Amino acid sequence: MTAADTRAVAMRPLGVAALLAAVLTALALVVAGRNGAPFALDRDALDWSVAHRPAGPVAVARGVTATGTGVLPYLCAVAAGLLMGRGIRGRLVAAVGATAFLLAAQAVRYGVLYGVHRPRPPVADWATHASRYAFPSGHATTSALVAGLLVWAVLHRGGAATRGEGREGGGPRSRRFPAYTLCALIVCWAVAVGLTRIYLGVHWVTDVLGGWLYAGTWLGLGAALFPLARTLPRDRRGGGDRSDNGGEGSQERQDR
Numbered sequence: 087m088t089a090a091d092t093r094a095v096a097m098r099p100l101g102v103a104a105l106l107a108a109v110l111t112a113l114a115l116v117v118a119g120r121n122g123a124p125f126a127l128d129r130d131a132l133d134w135s136v137a138h139r140p141a142g143p144v145a146v147a148r149g150v151t152a153t154g155t156g157v158l159p160y161l162c163a164v165a166a167g168l169l170m171g172r173g174i175r176g177r178l179v180a181a182v183g184a185t186a187f188l189l190a191a192q193a194v195r196y197g198v199l200y201g202v203h204r205p206r207p208p209v210a211d212w213a214t215h216a217s218r219y220a221f222p223s224g225h226a227t228t229s230a231l232v233a234g235l236l237v238w239a240v241l242h243r244g245g246a247a248t249r250g251e252g253r254e255g256g257g258p259r260s261r262r263f264p265a266y267t268l269c270a271l272i273v274c275w276a277v278a279v280g281l282t283r284i285y286l287g288v289h290w291v292t293d294v295l296g297g298w299l300y301a302g303t304w305l306g307l308g309a310a311l312f313p314l315a316r317t318l319p320r321d322r323r324g325g326g327d328r329s330d331n332g333g334e335g336s337q338e339r340q341d342r
Contacts, residue, residue, distance in 0.1 A: 103306025108301055110222075110299040114202050117221055117292065122204035128290035135285045136211050136281045137152045147282040148214050154225035154279035161241045165189045166232075169239035184235050198222060198300065207287050216288035223289045226280035226297030233276035234305035 124132070153159075167181030204221040206212075218224075244265035280298060283289040 097310070099306045099309035100256040103303050103310065106299050106302040106306060109254065110296060110303060112295055113299065114198065117204055117296075120221070122202070124207070124290050125292060128292055131284050131291045132207050132211060132287060133181075135287055137242075139213060144213055144286070147285050150275075150278050151214060151225060151282040151286060153193065153275070154229040154283075159187065159228045160185060162232045163232045163235055166235035166239040169243050176325055184239075187304075187308055188228075188235070191301070192224075192228070195222065195227055195300060197225065204290075204293070207290060214288060215284040220253055220293045222296035222300045223280065223283050223293040224297070225283050226276075226289070226294040227301050229279035230298050230301030231277040231304060234301065234308075235274045236272045238305075238309070240265050240268050240272070 106164040131311045163184045164181045167179075167184035170184070171177030171180035199219050199221065202221045203219050206216060244262060280294040281292055284291055
């Protein structure tokens with residue numbers, strides 16, 4: 087694939103990111119314009135969760151929701167980078183890049199959080215601890231971002247393994263199915279984290295939706311910029327090679 091082809095492919099996720107950002111902006115403006123007042127959907131979901139909280143499901147929900155914050159998401163980001171990279175240097179650079187990507191997204195999210203400053207549901211309806219404002223949900227955002235990085239890494243690694251099997255004459259399906267299954271489980275985990283925030287009463291439905299939209303915007307930007315960044319060294323090397331070859335050709339013609 088040429089550099090021009092890579093740039094064309096990168097425009098697709100960039101368009102998706104722009105669409106998600108537009109929807110997120112519209113939702114944030116509406117929420118802020120209502121002074122954070124919940125929508126009918128938000129109230130209905132909270133009422134249902136409060137009425138359906140046996141001890142067992144609540145304990146499970148607390149365990150799942152705990153995986154969407156703290157050190158674990160950053161360890162997962164590092165793991166995603168290690169999977170994406172090639173060689174020791176490449177893995178370290180990818181791990182640092184994935185962690186920096188997650189940190190940058192979190193930093194901007196705080197700006198949105200305090201800009202909208204939406205209150206959380208009533209404290210009396212909480213079934214777990216929470217702090218700061220509600221929109222967008224931090225747990226939903228973080229788990230979705232990490233899930234995107236992990237899915238990207240698994241598919242990238244699976245694609246490399248499939249290409250290797252193709253060169254060896256084997257079939258790629260045996261490699262693709264486990265990769266796709268793992269990706270589905272990762273996505274289910276992120277969705278579950280977001281839903282637990284609603285079930286435990288610490289976020290409105292639209293807070294979680296906002297978190298998913300925000301994470302999707304960042305993942306779309308990352309998916310667009312990553313291949314573009316990879317083409318830059320190739321273009322420079324290509325230009326340098328052409329100059330060198332051209333110089334060698336001129337020298338040969340002079341010798342003749």
